[in-house]
Amino acid sequence: MVRLGRLKNGSVDVEVPIIELTDIRKSFGPVEVLKGVNLKIYPGKVSALVGDNGAGKSTLIKGLAGVQPYDSGEVLIDGTHTDLTSPKVATANGIEVVYQDLSLCENLDIVQNMFLGREELRHGTIDGGRMEREASATLQSLSVKTVKSVRQKVSSLSGGQRQTVAIARSALKKARVVILDEPTAALGVAQTAQVLDLVRRLADQGVGVLIISHNLVDVFQVCDYVNVLYLGTMVASVPVAETSNSDVIGYITGAKTYQGVSQ
Amino acid sequence: MSAGPAAQPIGSGHEGSVREQLSAYLSRVRGGEMGALPAIGGFIVLSALFTALSPFFLTRLNIANLLTQSATLMMLSIALVFVILISEIDLSAGVTGGVGMAIFILLTNFAKVPWIPALLAALVFGLLVGAFIGFFVAKVGVPSFVVTLGLFLGFQGLQLVLLGSGGVFRVETPELIAIMNNNLPVWGGWVMLAVMIVISIATGFYDRYRRTASGVPNRPILLMWGKVAALAVGFGILVALLNQNRSVSVLPIQGVPIVVPIALVILWIGTQILDRTRFGLHLYAVGGSPEAARRAGINVAGIRIAAFMICSALGIVSGVLSASRVGAVEASSGRAIVLSAVAAAVVGGVSLFGGRGRLVHAAVGALVISVIDNGLGLLRLPAGISLLVTGGVLVLAATVDAVSRHRSGGNLTRT
Ligand SMILES: Nc1ncnc2c1ncn2[C@@H]1O[C@H](COP(=O)(O)OP(=O)(O)OP(=O)(O)O)[C@@H](O)[C@H]1O
Numbered sequence A: 001m002v003r004l005g006r007l008k009n010g011s012v013d014v015e016v017p018i019i020e021l022t023d024i025r026k027s028f029g030p031v032e033v034l035k036g037v038n039l040k041i042y043p044g045k046v047s048a049l050v051g052d053n054g055a056g057k058s059t060l061i062k063g064l065a066g067v068q069p070y071d072s073g074e075v076l077i078d079g080t081h082t083d084l085t086s087p088k089v090a091t092a093n094g095i096e097v098v099y100q101d102l103s104l105c106e107n108l109d110i111v112q113n114m115f116l117g118r119e120e121l122r123h124g125t126i127d128g129g130r131m132e133r134e135a136s137a138t139l140q141s142l143s144v145k146t147v148k149s150v151r152q153k154v155s156s157l158s159g160g161q162r163q164t165v166a167i168a169r170s171a172l173k174k175a176r177v178v179i180l181d182e183p184t185a186a187l188g189v190a191q192t193a194q195v196l197d198l199v200r201r202l203a204d205q206g207v208g209v210l211i212i213s214h215n216l217v218d219v220f221q222v223c224d225y226v227n228v229l230y231l232g233t234m235v236a237s238v239p240v241a242e243t244s245n246s247d248v249i250g251y252i253t254g255a256k257t258y259q260g261v262s263q
Numbered sequence B: 001m002s003a004g005p006a007a008q009p010i011g012s013g014h015e016g017s018v019r020e021q022l023s024a025y026l027s028r029v030r031g032g033e034m035g036a037l038p039a040i041g042g043f044i045v046l047s048a049l050f051t052a053l054s055p056f057f058l059t060r061l062n063i064a065n066l067l068t069q070s071a072t073l074m075m076l077s078i079a080l081v082f083v084i085l086i087s088e089i090d091l092s093a094g095v096t097g098g099v100g101m102a103i104f105i106l107l108t109n110f111a112k113v114p115w116i117p118a119l120l121a122a123l124v125f126g127l128l129v130g131a132f133i134g135f136f137v138a139k140v141g142v143p144s145f146v147v148t149l150g151l152f153l154g155f156q157g158l159q160l161v162l163l164g165s166g167g168v169f170r171v172e173t174p175e176l177i178a179i180m181n182n183n184l185p186v187w188g189g190w191v192m193l194a195v196m197i198v199i200s201i202a203t204g205f206y207d208r209y210r211r212t213a214s215g216v217p218n219r220p221i222l223l224m225w226g227k228v229a230a231l232a233v234g235f236g237i238l239v240a241l242l243n244q245n246r247s248v249s250v251l252p253i254q255g256v257p258i259v260v261p262i263a264l265v266i267l268w269i270g271t272q273i274l275d276r277t278r279f280g281l282h283l284y285a286v287g288g289s290p291e292a293a294r295r296a297g298i299n300v301a302g303i304r305i306a307a308f309m310i311c312s313a314l315g316i317v318s319g320v321l322s323a324s325r326v327g328a329v330e331a332s333s334g335r336a337i338v339l340s341a342v343a344a345a346v347v348g349g350v351s352l353f354g355g356r357g358r359l360v361h362a363a364v365g366a367l368v369i370s371v372i373d374n375g376l377g378l379l380r381l382p383a384g385i386s387l388l389v390t391g392g393v394l395v396l397a398a399t400v401d402a403v404s405r406h407r408s409g410g411n412l413t414r415t
């Protein structure tokens, strides 16, 4: 059931998704939070996941991150069936999640944060020089210009710079899929633009990006696809070029339905 | 990197001339990263003050006294840094040392066990205590304040059980007594100094070599030589002073007290662990944000347990130093010192909020607290005054900590 659609740049989507979720279900006790959700994430594309509070967005990505496995449904990664049973499995499959908060240690510097948990060692001790070089190469490949020194403490960075470091961290890990939970929620206009730019460049490197956002302006600015969750059901999955702001608001609130989605 | 003309190289803080490096350092200090500077300043001011007030303060005998007086406190505050870094506390570290020494004395004096296995038994006891605390804090989730307060009380009882109330037992191990009461030969002091200088030059060049091999810039080499020179001059003066006879009687007393190289070795190893190993970095990470550390795949509980184990083991070492100095083990050993040790760490610039501080900060802080004690003692002021002043200094230091935390942009939310 691959939908062919026109993307922002006019090319036709014929790509195979990196991740394909089919009929995902998740309940907490008697409450069914995900009621048979389908979702595709494509390499080199930014997909948005939108929906009202409580729609199940966080629950859906927690399953992808392996922190809260799904009850049932199929996860295909590169067309292969995979059970995302733990964060380790998710990481091993190249899935990285950038959480909105609490993902950096303020008392450590940028290099230490980017490599946290997977430091490069040499003779059993931390190879600071090598990590420093790789960290700045990664930041440069993402055209990050706002950071003066990679040895700056994170406590001295702005919110946008912190989000930048968190995203660059996933790029450094050679992630194939990066999931961002409301990356711009706490940011001002200029910093939001910076982070969205970064998201775009990350996708341009071939990474499949899934971005959760409540801000439709952001979504229409940076995303290729938009997926709308409504009360645990995926009510629309469309290329942004084929839809409009008011349509998406309609799907989010349940006022409109999208006939092109098969349930 | 050829990421287009717009991509400017991102610095690493190692670039620039000596002057630029120094001004960058000064601006970091102004930004709130003061480290041990306030404590060093306090140490100098207090020393000058006591020198002016008491002719005995700056004598060789008193300097040697000050070193041995502060050694126990220094060791305990170094121990506490490992748990304060992860924003925990160990109020029982002092009495753990006390119980450890009670075990040692019972083994050596009564069971006639040789001193080395007895000492190892005490250290193992310390590790077990640390693992116990760590388990309750990291796995069960009881606040460390409560667990260690409980042990603080319980171990005082255990000391009474082991040694009987009012029991004072002489240390009958000459090797143990020697640590605080005997000195290195004169040449030994100079060898110690030479080893320190060689190690600091060697590690300096090794670090530069590694950075060069990785293709990242080094700071101007002059800065490294400056640090080596400061170390050589500082410890050179100290060794020279201690190598002269400081006796007030006929029997000459000279040489660096044996405790000095022992403490320096522990300080050096601890610092290498914190600065260069993955474990050390993860300790800072857990102190900065346990949640971020967990998400990065760090075994947070394991790090916490290890920190408590190191703290308790070094608490035993502190107990050894205390027993060596006093020459005896009592039921009340290690009771009073722990709060001073917390104070020393904080005064030295270790943040109570966790994640910031170095072992050497605790050592400097312990010197400050000891100078206050020693100097006021020389002025024959009542002991109460010393406690009052120490308390005041602690509150001042904690205030500096909180304020500088604000200034360096850290928010106050805790997780
Ligand atoms: N651990 C849990 N136990 C019980 N119910 C849960 C649990 N986690 C989520 N829920 C419920 O599942 C529903 C979906 O929650 P979820 O956090 O996925 O929503 P969301 O789309 O991320 O919302 P928001 O936009 O507010 O972040 C909510 O009704 C929530 O109360």
Ligand SMILES: [Mg+2]
Pocket (backbone or CB within 6 Å): A057, A058, A059
């Ligand atoms: Mg959510």
